[in-house]
Amino acid sequence: MLSLLGVAALPGALLPQRSLNASRTDEYLAQHPTIGPWLDRMGFFEVFASPWFAAIYLLLFVSLIGCLTPRGLEYARACRARPVSVPRNLNRLPHHARGEVAGSPDEVLAAVRARLKGWRLEIRGHTVSAEKGYLREAGNLVFHLALVGLLIGFAAGKLFGYEGQVIVLTQGGQFCNSGILNYDSFRAGTLVDGTSLSPFCVRADDFRATYQPDGQATSFHADIAYQAGDDLTAGPTGPWRPYGLEVNHPLRVAGDRVYLLGNGYAPRFTVTYPDGTRRTQVIQWRTVDPTTLLAEGATKFDPPNAADPQQWRNNQIAVTGLFAPTSSGGKVVTSVFPALLRPEVAVDVMRGDLGRDDGRGQSIFEIDQRQVDAGVLKRVARSNLTPGAEITLDDGTRVRFDDVAQWVSLQVSHDPAQEAVLLFAVLMLGGLATSLTIKRRRFWARITPGASGRTELELGGLARTDQAGYGEEFHRLRDELLPERPALS
Structure with missing residues (x-):
């Protein structure tokens, strides 16, 4: 199976x-x-x-x-x-030895019994039956039982667990695990309806990355803070607990794990309308080149003081284009390094109906191409901008590229069976090691009076498993119980 x-x-x-x-x-x-x-x-x-x-x-x-x-x-x-009685013919066993030793039968019996301490013994008259290695089968059973537990743990995780990803802007951006609508993407377990998520909040304060000269990343570190339990119930005045979030070092809070998945940039634009009204937007742009963090996106603005719905539709603005954290400086904007050294953005300013009220969902990273094809959304300006530069549109509206914020991509994972899975995995390894290292074996001794006050001792051994390496152990027992060279072995 x-x-x-x-x-x-x-x-x-x-x-x-x-x-x-x-x-x-x-x-x-x-x-x-x-x-x-x-x-x-x-x-x-x-x-x-x-x-x-x-x-x-x-x-x-x-x-x-x-x-x-x-x-x-x-x-x-x-x-x-009880251990099996001593066989009639010990010399037929794979391991056999016989010889005479000094002492009476009772003294030899006592010596055999002392040497087999830790074995399960059965003494019948002057015969000794001993068995050892019962834990081998116990380890085998533990391994398979733990495998069943591991499968149940995985099933429980799929049924009652959930996993979601969300992008949070740094410099104070917050995320609260209060509902699935707060996530950018969410994958729920079969029995999870999203109404009883673990309550906690995370605030992203800062993000730092280090790169080699060729642009290869060497470390990512996000300074975050979180609230859970009593801190969360205290409301806005509740304390925030700081935490340094790094790749493969998640935050464990409220039974969930918060992982750092990635990072990117969010250009900040300010639109100043002819009447002096200003609108500022900062939203994440999608990374299109993970090596240089070249990004694309669309920052959208609604016109102010538009009482007429038609006027409101016709004067929406979208700033779309490419953003380079370290620009090559050419006419075509491209990024040559992932760090924020020479930021530049190549923008197309679109004006018209963005289709934001037609009932259809829109991507935050792009405009609806159907609006462009229909002629209700047109490009009115194109330019390359550095921080602080601006474009003036034909109606006097100014679009300024202010600066750049950073964002971090977080993953929240909830698996109520993770401790059980870890426990069963450890038990599986322990059971497997036990079943492979412990050997099931049997040992018999028959003691009979000999000549001249000596005692004849006959030994036999049998391993219950193939290739058990029992011969070396039997030889040690033989050498200790029959110190003189056996007459027949």
Whole structure:
């Protein structure tokens, strides 16, 4: 069943998954119009949420539990059972030795018993039966039981967990985990409706990155603060607790983990209208080149004091274009380094109806191209701007590039079973190590009176598992109990 589960998971690694990258999935469907729709109907683009994968998952549970139940009962009976009596012919065993030692049978019996301390012993007259290594099967059972627990933990995480991503501007931008609408993207567990998220708030104060001369990043660090519990219930006056957020060093708060995923830039623009009214907007622009952090976006403005709805629609402004944190200085703006050394933005100023009131959602990173194609949104200016520079439009409106803020991309993950998964993973490793290192073996000794006041001691050994390496241990026992060279071995 494990092999079948592994084979069933292969499409999830080879094909794009809609929950992880919907655009890649749509692209695959467009490139494969024949087989793509069939794969989609069979759930190959949502492998881990498909009914057939869940069926294999459940069959694995049934198989494991069906195997472990009788094995557990058999192990319990074996732990209560007495060691096997001494075989009649010890010389037929894989390990055998016989010889005479000094002392009476009772003294030899006492010596054998003392040497086998820690073994499970059964003494019948002057015969000794000993067994050791019961923990081998216990380790095997612990491994498989922990595997069941691990699978249950993963299932619980998928059912009751959630994961969301959000972009937060630095210099005081805030995010509160109060509802799914606060996220830019959100993936909920099957039994999560988004109404009972863990309450906490995060404030992004600053972000610092260091780069090598070739632009390769060496470190990312975000100075954040957070509120949770009593700090949050205290309201606006509640204290904020500082935390240094770094990659792979998440903030753990209110049962959730907050990860630092990425960063980027948000140009700040100010539009000054002919009547002197000013509007300032700063919003994140989308990174299009992760190496140099070249970004694109659209900053949108509504006109002030527009009582007439038609006038309001016709005078909306969008500042679109490319932003380079370290500009090459040419006519075509491009970025040559990811740090904010020579910021420059190439903008197209669009004026007209942005389509913001037609009931359809819009991307914050771009304008609606349908409005441009319809002729209701037109470009009225184009220029390259450095911080402080501005453009004057034909009606006297001025658009100024003020400066640049930074943003951080955060991921909030909630997995109520993560401690249980860790515990079961440790138990699996412990059980596996136990089952591989401990050997199940048996040892017998028959003591009979010999000649001249000596005692004859016959030994036998048997390993319960193949390739157990029991011979060395048996030879040590033989050498200690039969210090003289055995007469027959």
